[in-house]
Amino acid sequence: MQRRSSKLLSALAGAGLTLAAAGAWSQSTLEQVMKERGLTQKDVLAAAKTYVPTGKRDEYIVVSSGGQSGQLIVYGIPSMRILKVVAVFTPEPWQGYGFDDESKAILAQGKIRGKEIRYGDTHHPAFSETNGEYDGRYVFINDKANPRIAVVDLHDFETKQIVVNPFFKSSHGGAFVTPNTEYIMDASQYASPVSNDYVPLEQFNEKYRGGLTYWAFDKEKGRIVPERSFTFEFGPYSQDLSDAGKGPSYGWGFTNSFCSERYVGGIEKGRPPFEAGCSSKDTDFLHVTNWKKAEELVKAGKVGKVNGAYYIPMKQAVAEGLLYLIPEPKSPHGVDVTPDGSRIIVSGKLDSHAWVYSWEKIQQAIKNRKFEGKDPYGVPIIALEDALDKSVNVGLGPLHTQFDSRKCVAYTSIYVDSMITKWDYCTGKVLDQLPIHYNVGHLMAMEGDTVHPDGKYLVALNKLSIDRFNPIGPLHPQNHQLIDISGDKMELLYDMPIGMGEPHYAAAIRADKLKPAVRYRSGWNSREDKRSPWKTRAGREKVERSCDANGKCTVHVYGTTIRSHIVPEIIEVTEGDTVSLHFTNLERAEDETHGFALYGQNVQLSIEPGKTASTTFVAEQPGVYPYYCTEFCSALHLEMQGYLLVKPKGYKVKAGEMVEGTHYTEADYQKQVKTNLETQKVIDQVVAFITSHNYKDFPVVADLVEDATDQLGFAKEARKKAEEAAARGDWNKAMLWANQWWQYQVKAADLGLRAKTYLEEHGARKIN
C-alpha cells in the first residue's frame, strides 16, 4: 500500500496559494435578501449597526451577572456575542473551576458555616474605578443567596477571591464601588439575626437587622481586605440596592430599602403574605451613610468588633453623624447617583415617578440638623421636601436609571409598562419612550456607572422573553435588548437571548481599556498569582511517592503538557494512595490551552499556556484509568493520552516487557526520513515566503513564527533521537522518533500555513 504522506507533501506545497481566490463575492443583492427574509429597511440598519465581521472587535465588553448560575457572563457590544462565562460561585469543569486544587481553594473561601456552597445567585457586577472611571482591572460580583462578594481579575478573567459577609444571611445591595475602589458596598436584603443563632420571628423588630458592609479593597494586591472592612447596623428593613457618592457626594453612600413596614408574612397561617405587608406604606427609607468618616473612626480604633469584624451599631452611627434616612417611593429597586454626583435618583416599582434628590439639599438638612423625626431605632429622618429636587412621571413601575453622555439625560427602565423612558433630570421633561419586550429590570449604559458615561448604546435587561425566540420548552431564556441611543430617538437594535441564568445587572467597559494576558508566566498558579511550587520544566518531569508513619502514601506527579503529549504518559500508583497530579502547560502560543480529563475521578483541568494546575484525589479502587487532553490542540490531539494504573494493595509486579503491537524495519525508517527531508524543503519554502514579507508588522504572525520555530526545535531533538536509535540498529525506536520528528514538522507547517494565509489576507508587503 502506498504511503500517503507524499500526497500530504504535495498538498502542502500547493496549499494556501489558491485560497485568496476563494470566497468571491456572489451576485445576490441586499434587496433580494431583504425580500427573501422579510426584512425592513430598519432591520437592515439594525443589522449593520450590530454586525461585527470576522476578526474585527466589539467596542464594549460587558460583564453581566448570571443570576442563579452563580457566574459572570462576558459579551461584546454591539455584536451581543458571548465571549466567556466566567466561573465565580459554581464549579465549572471546562475551566477546571472547582476541579483543580487551586480553584477549590477559592471556592473553599466561600464556605458558609463550614459548608461548601456549590452555587451562587449573582446580581450586580461592578468594575473597579480610579477617579470615578472604570480602570479595567477588576470586577466584583455579589451572591444574593449566600451573602458573598467575589473578585475577578480582568488580567485573565479568573475569580481570585471570595469573601463571606460576617453578618448577613442574604445580600442584594452589592457590588457597588466607591470612586477609587476604596470600598465595595454590599447591603443585606432580608433582615436576619446578626448572629447565627435561632431567633423567633416574634423578636423580629428587636433582634433582626439589616446592614451595609464597606469591604476594603487593596488595589495593588487585587484582594479584598476583611481586616479593614466595616459594617453598618441597619434596622430590619429589607435593604435593596446601593450606589456610592461621587464629586460633591464623594465619601457618602446611598442604600435604599423596601418593607420598612417591618412586616412578617405567614400566609399559611392566614396572615396576608409578605408582598401585601411589605408594600403597604407609601414610602420606604433611603439610607445615607458617611463611609469616609466611618473609615476614620475605624482607623482611630473607635469601632468595636462583632463576629470578628468591625461593626458600627446604629446608636454609634447616629451619634457620630454617619447615618440618615430619607423617605423614598415604596419598593424601589435602583438608587442611582448622577455622574456629577449632585443628585440621587430613586424610583419605586409600585409608583410611576422617578424621584430626584438633591445632594445639596440633603447636605444642608444634615448641616442644620433639620429632621422630621426618627425611625424606631433612633435614626434621624430628613423630610422629603428637604431632600427632593423633583419627581417626574416616567411610567408604570420605574426600576433603574442610567445616564447618557449628554448632560442631565437619563434613561429609566419601566417594569410594568415594559418600556424605557428617556428624560431630563434637570428640566423634568420626558424626551422619548421605547417599548421593550418584556418587563425590563435593570438598564445598562456604556461606562454607565462612571463620572463620564459614554452614551451610544443602552441594554435593557428584560425579565421575560415569552414569545421573542424559538420555543425551547417551559424554561425560557432572558432577553437583553440592545438600544441605540446616539440619536434623539431611541432605536431597538438587537434581541439577545440569555439561556444560562437570569442576569440582574451588568456593566460595560470600553474594550480598549482592557489589556488581558495571552499567557501566564511559566509555572504559574493563576489563582494566587504566583509561581506554583508544583511548576515543572520540560525534561524535569518526575513522580515522587512518600509514605507516612501510618503507611498512608502520597504520590506527587510533576508533569507537563505540550502539543501533543502528556508527560508522564503512564502513571502507576497503589490502591489507597493519595494522588496529586501537577501539570504545567509548556506552550507559549496564544490559545494553546490543554485540558486534562481522567476517567471516573472527577478530574478535569484547563491548563492555559504557562499555567500549572493541580488535582488531588484518592485512588480508592484498583483498575485502569485512561486520561487525555480535552482541548483539540493539534492534528494529533486524540493521541494526547495516557493511563493511570492503580495496582491493588499488595500486588506483586511480575517481570514483563512491553510487547510492541507493530514492528518496523530499517526500510520503514529510511522511508520516513526521506519524507521528512522533503517536508523540510516545503517548510523552508513557506518560511521563505513569510520572511520575505513584512511579517513582523503583524503581531499575530510574529507569534505564529515564534511558535513554529519552537516546533522545528522539537523536530530537531526528535531527529537526533531517531538517528541515535538508527545508529544502534533499534529500528522500532528509530522509526517512531523519525515519525515524531515529522509530527513536529506538521505542527510547524500548520503554523506556517496559518501565518501565510494571514499575510495574504492582510495585504502584507514583500520586503526583499
Place this chain on the structure above:
Amino acid sequence: MQRRSSKLLSALAGAGLTLAAAGAWSQSTLEQVMKERGLTQKDVLAAAKTYVPTGKRDEYIVVSSGGQSGQLIVYGIPSMRILKVVAVFTPEPWQGYGFDDESKAILAQGKIRGKEIRYGDTHHPAFSETNGEYDGRYVFINDKANPRIAVVDLHDFETKQIVVNPFFKSSHGGAFVTPNTEYIMDASQYASPVSNDYVPLEQFNEKYRGGLTYWAFDKEKGRIVPERSFTFEFGPYSQDLSDAGKGPSYGWGFTNSFCSERYVGGIEKGRPPFEAGCSSKDTDFLHVTNWKKAEELVKAGKVGKVNGAYYIPMKQAVAEGLLYLIPEPKSPHGVDVTPDGSRIIVSGKLDSHAWVYSWEKIQQAIKNRKFEGKDPYGVPIIALEDALDKSVNVGLGPLHTQFDSRKCVAYTSIYVDSMITKWDYCTGKVLDQLPIHYNVGHLMAMEGDTVHPDGKYLVALNKLSIDRFNPIGPLHPQNHQLIDISGDKMELLYDMPIGMGEPHYAAAIRADKLKPAVRYRSGWNSREDKRSPWKTRAGREKVERSCDANGKCTVHVYGTTIRSHIVPEIIEVTEGDTVSLHFTNLERAEDETHGFALYGQNVQLSIEPGKTASTTFVAEQPGVYPYYCTEFCSALHLEMQGYLLVKPKGYKVKAGEMVEGTHYTEADYQKQVKTNLETQKVIDQVVAFITSHNYKDFPVVADLVEDATDQLGFAKEARKKAEEAAARGDWNKAMLWANQWWQYQVKAADLGLRAKTYLEEHGARKIN
C-alpha cells in the same frame, strides 16, 4: 405625604397610548453606518443574512456539544444566538439540575463504580430519527471522559436519563443513531480492560479491548433500554467516530479507529510518545458491523452476558459474519455515510485525501468472502481496492464530511489547512474552497445526518479562535463560523464565539419540527414524566413532620409558588431534622417560572409552570435561613420571600405574638379601597380595548388575557378577605388584604398593558 398610587393610576390610564409613536425611523442611512463602522458591502449582506429581528424566529435549531462543560448548547441559525445551555452531565443551579431531588436521581444514574461524577466531556449529539429523518423528539449525547450516554427530551429540553457503558473506560464514537432510532451507537476510545480490574500495560494486546455498544432505545417511553442493548468486542485499537448505514447499507454500522499500531507510549521512560507510535502505520481500520443480524442473535438468546450486559466476542462476531475490517487513512476522525447510504467517506487527519468507500463493493467482498487477511484477533480484512470507490485530494488534514441537498455534493473540514473543501463525491472534483479561522474540527450541515440534508447553511466548528475576538485572557472562546452554501461559492456569514466549553460536534434541525411545551401538567415530575407524589394544589399546602423509632425526624413541606408569594412563608423545623421541601408552581402563564433559593444549604430550584420540584437536606445547624424566588416574576418579586427557622434541639417555645411593625387605621383601609376601585375602572378600560379587538386571533394575547383573568380572580378573593376583616374591625388585616387585592390588580394591569401593546404593534382590528 401624598399617596402615590393615584399617580400610578393616572399613568395607567394613559399608558400604551403614546408608545406606538415611539421608535420612529431615524434619518441615519445605511451608507453612513457602513462608513462609520468600516463595513464592506459583503459585510452588510452577511449581516442581513443572519440578523433576526425582535420576535422573529430562527430557521434551524442547533444542539451543540459543550465539550468539557458536560452540557448541550442550543442555538439558532442563522442568528447564532444561544437559547439555552441544557444541563446534562454537570450540575447547573439555574435549572435546579443537580440541586432538586428529581434531577439528582438522573445524575445518580451516571455514577461510575459507585462514585458520583460531577462533569462530562460531551462530544457528539444526535437527534432521534424516523425513516432516516430527524423527528424532533430526542437528542442523545455522549460523555467521552466517563463513558456515558444521556437522553434529552425536546418536549422540554431536559435531560431524562443517563446510562453508563458497562464495558468501556472512555467513549468517543457516540452518539449516532440508526435510521429509526432502533439503536444509539457508542464506540469506545482508549482501549482498556473490559473488567474494572488492574491489568498491566504489558498485557495490552491480550487483555485491553475496544468495543462498540448498540444502545436499544424505546421511542415511546423515550428511554434507553440497557436490557436490550449489546456490545461488540473490538481489538485494542482506539475507536473513533461511528455512523449508521441507511438505504442500501441499513442494518450496518461503521466505526473507524486510530492507533491500530496498538502502541503504548511512555515518554517518561524514553519511549516515543503515543502521538508518534499511534500514527506510524499508513492506515488504520474501519470496522463494519451488522447490527441487524446481531439483534437477531440477541433475540434468539445466542449472545452471552458479561458485566450483566450482552457482549459479542470477536470470535462469535467473526463466525456469524457480523464484523469486518477495511484499511482507512491513518488517524481518521469522521466516518460519514452519504445520505443515500451508498458510500462511506473517511479521511485521515495526517493525509490530504477523502477516501470514498463503496457499499456495493464492500457487500460484494463480504458476499464473496474476499479478504486480504485477518487482524491479530482473527477479524477478516477487506482489501482497500475491494472497498474503495475513489480518493480525492481535498487538502491538508481532512477531518469530517457533511452533505449538501444537492446530489453528490460534500463538504469536508480541513484541519491543518484551516479551510472547507466543497467537492463532488461522484465525480471526485473539488468545487470550491473557503478559508476558516482556525483549524476546523467537525462540520455541520442543516439536517446534515439525515437522508435529506437541507443545504443552505454550514457551520465550521473551529478549534482555535486566536485573534478572532476581543481578548479576554489566556483561555479563549471557540469559534463557530456560519457559512452560506446556497450558491456555487461558499460565503462566510458569521463568527460566533463559544466561551463555555469546547463543542466537538453539533446537529441542526428545522425549527418547525420542534413542538416544545410551554408548561407542564399540574404537579409534574419533569424528569420521570409523571405526576409527582409531592404535587400540591392551591389551598392544600401543608407541613408534615414524622419521627422514626430512633427519634430521627423528617419534615415534608407541600408548598406552592405563585406571583408573588411562596406558601408557606415560614417553615419551622428542629436541628437535625431531614427537611424535604416540595414546591408546585401554580402558574399556567408562559415564562412564569419561579425559583427557590435558601441561604447556606445548596438549595436552588427552577420551578417552571406546572412543575413540582423537591429538595431534601438535613437542617444541621440551628439558625435563621431566608429563602426567596430567584426569577424576577413580577413587580413584587423581591417580596416573594420566607424564612426557614431551625430551632435548637430541645428548644422550649416561649409564648409570644407576632409584633406588627406598622399599624393601620380604618382611614388607611378606606383610602386603599378607594384606590382599588379607581384602579378597577382603568383595568376595565384596558379590558374594553382588548375585547373590542380581534385579540383571540393572537395566541400570545389570548394567553395573557387568560392569565389576567386569573389575577383578577385572586384579587376578588383578597377583596373578600379585606371586607371580612373590616367587618370585624381588624384594620391591620383589612388594610393588608386590601393592598393584596391591589397587588393582584397591578399584576392584571401588567398583563393587560402587555396585551394592549402587542395588539397595537401587530395591527389588531377593532371588531365592535
